[in-house]
Amino acid sequence: MFKKLFSHTVIYGFAPQIPKVAQLFILPVITKDLTEVDFGVAGILTAYTSSIAVLAFLGLRVILVNTFYKSPNQFKWAWRQIYGFLTLWNFVYALLLGFLIYWIVPEEAQENRWLITLMNVAPLVIFGPVGVIGMTYFQLKQKPLQIALRTALFGILTVFLNLYFISYLKLGYMGWFWASLIATVLSNATYYYPVNFKFGLKPIFNFKWRLIKQSLKVSLPTVPHYYSSYLLNSSDKLVMDVLGVGVNNIGKYNAAYTVGNIFQQLGIAAGFALGPMMTQKFKEGKDIVARNLVFGMQFAFFVLTFLVSIWLKELFSFLLKSPGLDQMYSLGIIIIMGYNYRPMYMGSCNKLFFLEKTNIIWKVTFLAGIINVVLNSIFIPIYGFEVAAYTTFISLLFMGYIGFFIPSIKAVNPVSYHPFIWLFLTIALTIGAYFIVDFSIQVKIVISLSVLVVSIFLGFLFKKRFA
Numbered sequence: 001m002f003k004k005l006f007s008h009t010v011i012y013g014f015a016p017q018i019p020k021v022a023q024l025f026i027l028p029v030i031t032k033d034l035t036e037v038d039f040g041v042a043g044i045l046t047a048y049t050s051s052i053a054v055l056a057f058l059g060l061r062v063i064l065v066n067t068f069y070k071s072p073n074q075f076k077w078a079w080r081q082i083y084g085f086l087t088l089w090n091f092v093y094a095l096l097l098g099f100l101i102y103w104i105v106p107e108e109a110q111e112n113r114w115l116i117t118l119m120n121v122a123p124l125v126i127f128g129p130v131g132v133i134g135m136t137y138f139q140l141k142q143k144p145l146q147i148a149l150r151t152a153l154f155g156i157l158t159v160f161l162n163l164y165f166i167s168y169l170k171l172g173y174m175g176w177f178w179a180s181l182i183a184t185v186l187s188n189a190t191y192y193y194p195v196n197f198k199f200g201l202k203p204i205f206n207f208k209w210r211l212i213k214q215s216l217k218v219s220l221p222t223v224p225h226y227y228s229s230y231l232l233n234s235s236d237k238l239v240m241d242v243l244g245v246g247v248n249n250i251g252k253y254n255a256a257y258t259v260g261n262i263f264q265q266l267g268i269a270a271g272f273a274l275g276p277m278m279t280q281k282f283k284e285g286k287d288i289v290a291r292n293l294v295f296g297m298q299f300a301f302f303v304l305t306f307l308v309s310i311w312l313k314e315l316f317s318f319l320l321k322s323p324g325l326d327q328m329y330s331l332g333i334i335i336i337m338g339y340n341y342r343p344m345y346m347g348s349c350n351k352l353f354f355l356e357k358t359n360i361i362w363k364v365t366f367l368a369g370i371i372n373v374v375l376n377s378i379f380i381p382i383y384g385f386e387v388a389a390y391t392t393f394i395s396l397l398f399m400g401y402i403g404f405f406i407p408s409i410k411a412v413n414p415v416s417y418h419p420f421i422w423l424f425l426t427i428a429l430t431i432g433a434y435f436i437v438d439f440s441i442q443v444k445i446v447i448s449l450s451v452l453v454v455s456i457f458l459g460f461l462f463k464k465r466f467a
Helices: 002-033 036-050 061-070 075-104 107-127 130-140 144-168 173-198 209-219 222-233 235-242 247-283 287-310 312-319 325-338 341-355 358-383 387-405 419-436 441-466
Strands: none
Touching: 002 144, 036 075, 036 107, 036 173, 036 235, 036 247, 061 075, 061 130, 061 209, 061 247, 061 341, 075 107, 075 130, 075 209, 107 173, 130 144, 130 173, 130 247, 144 173, 144 247, 209 222, 222 358, 222 387, 235 247, 235 358, 235 387, 247 287, 247 312, 247 325, 247 341, 247 387, 287 312, 287 325, 287 341, 287 419, 287 441, 312 325, 325 387, 325 419, 341 358, 341 387, 341 419, 358 387, 387 419, 419 441
């Protein structure tokens, strides 16, 4: 069980990291041709486009997952109708996105406003939701290699395109947009044939409105839930822009996320691996087994985030060659350790998704996002942009653990997840990493080796007891 969990997590999690590692190694090259303004423009545009990204799928992925498990012989009929509806909806969404981008492009990028708008809208118009449909199908069929190979291939392509556009053609922030456009279009193209022909999932445009309405009744309450991801991970840069922090400082903050973004994606990958396994155990009535999967994932997250955090000073010094950016490592630690919330969050909420009690989930996650926005709005003008890392850390932990203390959520989770213990360990490891990062290299080598030895021993005991 644990072997399958971690093998799938490795595939989902580390396939995206192959291009990200390659990206890290080319950072010393491309950052010579990038400025704080380039990081700032990219960060601001990402913040604004992410602000409505949740509308692209309207939360309907939860319907795809549930129909797959609950109607295994008839799910394709529902999927085809949802595919048809979303294909038409994507034209409306593309129009909304286009208007948003056109109006919020920073002054420093005004000359490329129309081109940036077109580059963000084009993949939606050409392929619609086919990429998400294909990824969901492979995930639920537990064929992670199909997703991982595409992710790795087009991720590496993006890296080389970034190198070409930024360092060879000297396009600055536009290099990122060109690379993203080309890789996204090609990636979606690889899903088109299998989804529409091999799997028999051609979209039905004459869909049954009754099915769509019933599906939206369940899925729309999850939109605030998924929107909370934006409020927690990207809205800080939007708030900074509104408060007039300045493109340069936003660029510094964006650089602090260089490694943190990898752990954000790793958390998503863990969800891809853990979600179907937990759903299967819930279906079998084995809630304790589902909980133990969460424990194993949380332990692995602790080890990985802590080890990376204590070496972040050296990593930033190597990766970020633009003056001033390498000093953002202290913020990077807070950002990375915040993503330890993810396994426990799945432990508190995945049962609700299975039971389709989505009207509860969004209240918890959306509240966490609102807390982050409010705290940023209050404290950034007082303490500067750096405080956003700390408010995000607090908000992420709130979202990860508050579900264990809400009666309506506790009622559907019959087993104890011992949230206080995991929360204490998260905070303790974060404080430890924050100070250890400035220790000498020799001391950090000893600490790292000790952590690895203890982790292997504890992992063996955990597997022996709970597997």
